[in-house]
Amino acid sequence: MSAADVVHWMLTALFTAGAVHALRDGVLARSSGWRSRVDHVLDIAMALVMAVMPWTSGHMLPELPQTVFFAAAALWFPLTAFRRAQDSRLVDIARRSPHAAGMAAMAWMTYLTAGPSHETLAEGISSAHHTAHVGHSTAAEGGELVTGVLALYLLACALRSLTHDMPTLRGASGTVNATTSMCGPYNHFWHGSMSLGTAVMLLMHC
Template sequence: MLTALFAAAAVQALRHAVLPGGSGWLGRGDGLLHTVMASAMVVMAWHRFGEGPSPGRTSFFFAAAALWFPLTAVLGLRGPRWAALVRRSPHAVGMAAMAWMPLRHGGVTDPQTGGAVTGVLTLCLLAYALRSLTRDLPTLRGAPENVGVSTDLGGPCYRFWQGSTALGTAIMLLMHH
């Protein structure tokens, strides 16, 4: 199930990354990072850590990706920076979880510290998943004529994929390989 989820999420993120229109360079960068993340999760579901790239290189890449989101929010030219930072923080947490997984499962971290970091990342991912997946439910229940397939960035379809990916990442973070 996780393989199908992450494969579909990778396709959806890639579609948004290359979709012509208003996503701009920031949206394309976000989409490409989400594509790489979802693709890596497909591979992680089937391989043990240590069989692929070194945990250090993988963690470094995703740590840099985690920094992309708050840095682009703070350095962005549009809108209030604090609001942008809050909006982009769940994506940073997801990338941080991706940076953490190879270290945790590869035995590089202290077990006590590792448990605390894993717990915090998991709780953040679960909160974001719950918010994303349930945000549109009252609207959908109350107005069936408004139900449609939306692929707008920020629309119900987008929030479904973001929430599903966060939930799948939380599951993968807790799995032992």
Template sequence: MSATEVVHYMLTALFAAAAVHALRQGVPTRTRACRSHVDHLLHAAMALAMAVMPWSWGSALPELPLSVFFAAAALWFPLTAVRSGQERQLSATLRSLPYAVGMVAMTWMSYRAAGHDHQTMAEGVPTAHQTMHLSPFMGASKADNVVTGVLALYLLTCSLRSLTRDMPALRAITETADNSTSLKSVYHRFWDGATAMGTAVMLLMPH
């Protein structure tokens, strides 16, 4: 088993677990708004798509429809955050940006896959999924590399922020009597950070 396959297995396990988490959170309840339900379902759809993308049979996914779907999902988060009325518009938009950028990254990967498939059909070279061991930047334009690099850097920054934000307070959280809300927030930030990091890795890996 190659190192690339090991990473692919790890990413598949991560995104499969993230999809299960999002589906559990997306179950409708009396205390959860409809917007929150849709948010979690979009996260689950993204995680499921990401779980199969590293593998050759992931090429069966329709790239262009996926690009359109996740582009719409990227707009959903900031637009619904602004319209929710629960926070000031700027704060709500900033809080939704990591989710929106994650969907943009998914859109970008689907778009690149579709472009590679079309180039393959025209030139008769192996498909993107059959050239897994080539560098992700070989044959890509400088503009493609810049977009990929910016998205990956932003997601990595968001990931590190989510994963390290609560570290100094973990002991204090576990010692409080009423800690369910705090622990729940830590739990959600862990999944946000882990998913963002997995997405950044996927962006930088060949597809």
């Protein structure tokens, strides 16, 4: 087994576990509202597609419908943010932005997999060939920029989530309400792990 296969198996295990977590603690939880359930259904869809993407079967899924679906999912998270009693709407948008970035990364990966359709140019039209080559180079540079921005943001989100509760873990373990206190770190762990896995998949895919 090659090193790439090991990484692929690790990513598959991570995203499969993430889908189970979203199903159990989000969709099936009685305390979840309608918006939370939709959020978790979208997370499950992304995690399952990501789980099969490293393998051949992942490329058998139609790319264009996936791109449209995940692009719409990326818009869902900021558009459905609402103002709470304690927080402003901007705070809710910021809280939901890592999910939106993950969906945008998924849409970008499926878009790159589909690839733009290129028309075959006649051999005698050298100027048209040169123009197409320049346009392709510009598009490639723009694509690398989009990939870099998404990957950096996802890595930043992963680092923030995974280290968010580190100073409080030791104190929470000895309290009476340890189970309740660990809910926050538990959710932050999964959010950070999914962001990290998405960033790794994005960099490997592009």
